[in-house]
Amino acid sequence: MSLRGFKRRHLLTLLDYSSEEVLRILRVSRELKDLYYSGVRTLDILKGRTLMLIFEKPSTRTRVSLEIAALELGMNVIYSNPNELQLGRGEPIKDTIRVLSRYVDAVAARVFKHESLEEMARYGSVPIINALSDRYHPLQALADALTIWEFKERVRGIKLAFLGDGNCNVARSLIVIGSKLGWEVRIVGPRKYWPDQKLIEDVQSDLRRSGGNIVLTEDVEHGVKNVDVVYTDVWVSMGFEAEAEERIRELRRYQVNMEIMRLAGPDAVFMHCLPAKRGQEVTEDVLESERSVVWEQAENRLHTAKAVLSLLLS
Numbered sequence: 001m002s003l004r005g006f007k008r009r010h011l012l013t014l015l016d017y018s019s020e021e022v023l024r025i026l027r028v029s030r031e032l033k034d035l036y037y038s039g040v041r042t043l044d045i046l047k048g049r050t051l052m053l054i055f056e057k058p059s060t061r062t063r064v065s066l067e068i069a070a071l072e073l074g075m076n077v078i079y080s081n082p083n084e085l086q087l088g089r090g091e092p093i094k095d096t097i098r099v100l101s102r103y104v105d106a107v108a109a110r111v112f113k114h115e116s117l118e119e120m121a122r123y124g125s126v127p128i129i130n131a132l133s134d135r136y137h138p139l140q141a142l143a144d145a146l147t148i149w150e151f152k153e154r155v156r157g158i159k160l161a162f163l164g165d166g167n168c169n170v171a172r173s174l175i176v177i178g179s180k181l182g183w184e185v186r187i188v189g190p191r192k193y194w195p196d197q198k199l200i201e202d203v204q205s206d207l208r209r210s211g212g213n214i215v216l217t218e219d220v221e222h223g224v225k226n227v228d229v230v231y232t233d234v235w236v237s238m239g240f241e242a243e244a245e246e247r248i249r250e251l252r253r254y255q256v257n258m259e260i261m262r263l264a265g266p267d268a269v270f271m272h273c274l275p276a277k278r279g280q281e282v283t284e285d286v287l288e289s290e291r292s293v294v295w296e297q298a299e300n301r302l303h304t305a306k307a308v309l310s311l312l313l314s
Contacts, residue, residue, distance in 0.1 A: 001031045003045070006311040010121045010128040012114070013136040014173065015202055019180040019210060022145075026155060029146050029300070029307040036303065045310050047074030049105040055081055055131065056111050061274060061301045062131045062139060066108050069305035078104065094123040101125040105313055112239060127312045134169060134239065139308065140273050141173035143300040144231075145181065150300075151269055151293055152228055156210075160229040161186040161264065163254040164281055165193045165247070166216070170233045170273050172199055175214060179203035182210035188223030189254050191216075220254065224264045231271040232256045232281045248280065257283040261291060269293045 006024065014022060035043070051070040055063060063079070070077045082088045087096050097120045100107060106127045111117055114133035121128045130138055149155040160178065162171045166187035172195055178185040187194055194216050207213065217223045224230055235251045236244045261268060270282070270292045278284045286292060 001028060003028070003310050003314040008127065008312055010124075011138055011308060011312065012117050012121060012128065012130045012133075014138045014141060014176045014180065017180070019206065022142075022177060022180045023155070025142060025304065025307050025311060026146055026149060028311060029142070029304045030149070032306045032310070033146075033300070033303040041072050042074070043072065044074035046070070046105075046313050048076075049074070049313060050076040050078065050103070051309070052100055052104040052107045053077065053079045053131070054085070054087075054107060054109040054111075055079070056109075056116075057132065059110055059131070061298050062110060065301035065305045066129075066131065066139075066309075069302055069309055073306060073309055075105075075309070093119045097124040097128075106309070129308065129312070132169060135172060136176070137169040137173045137273070138176075139301065139305060140170055141177040142304040142308070143297055144174065144271060144273070145177055146300045146304055147271065147293055147297045148229060150296065156182045158183045158229065159186070159227040160184070160231055161188050161224045161227045162231045162233075163188045163220070163223070163256055163260070164232050164235055164251050165189065165237070167193055167195045168233055168237055171195065174231065175199060175203060176206075179206035179212050179214070180210060182212045184213040184215065186215040186217065186223045186227065188217055188220055190218060190250050193251070220260065221263055224260055224268075226265050227268055229271055230256055230261060230264050230268050233273055234275070234277050235281050236277075251281070255281060255283065256286055258285055258289075261286060261289075271297055274298055 067077050101124045108129040108131045110131040111133050114135040117130055117133055148158055160183055166189050175185050235247045270286055272294045276282055
């Protein structure tokens, strides 16, 4: 497993990474997963380095996968929320990150506003890793791509239908990684929840190079027919609680149920980044069915996190 030659930089969004770099992260993820299942869990690739985790929002998969990934690579881990730092008392982000850059080797942050990560990246001298923002969730997209590769035995040319809020951070990140890997990403939901035009413009050059495509549709049958993957996320993300009633009403007909899976075809798998609201965006029988690969997705957060840390820091 070669970790040399990978450009050391921030990971705020996969827009900044080439198709070849995304594939390399996924290949290293597979190699690390193979080692994990062969019994090799402690690698000491990054022995003595320190990862700082700053989380403004609650987290299960992202926090635990990053923390275990760092520990299994030999790193020290420090976890904090802004209220435990001077950020909670009004210290500017730029001041905090310039100090932390002198103490730690990388910072992974989960933030309400993507602009907070951009400020960290502007003033920080160590890699800043997006552990989720309101606009992007690149670590989730990498785990999704690894899961698709495992279950579909290919990572290029995938047809994926995302039902629901197509402008959420997960859908946006699937559009980005899909544009790198030649996927047809279908956003299936009300027009008001389609991704913003700037994102579609930002991925055009990658789509031309990879042969990928973005489809925006309100038509459920057209959107899910003959896809490889049916994907959804919660309708009411953190920060949108005031819109909960409206969102549930408008997105109800885009619920993933067994009828949707039948429309998708017999070979389609179901994916969800979790946590799931059973009975809202997905029914219990789909989530617990043999076609659901959500638990493999969740596990792959660990292996892709290890790959990201290894490549950015080794």
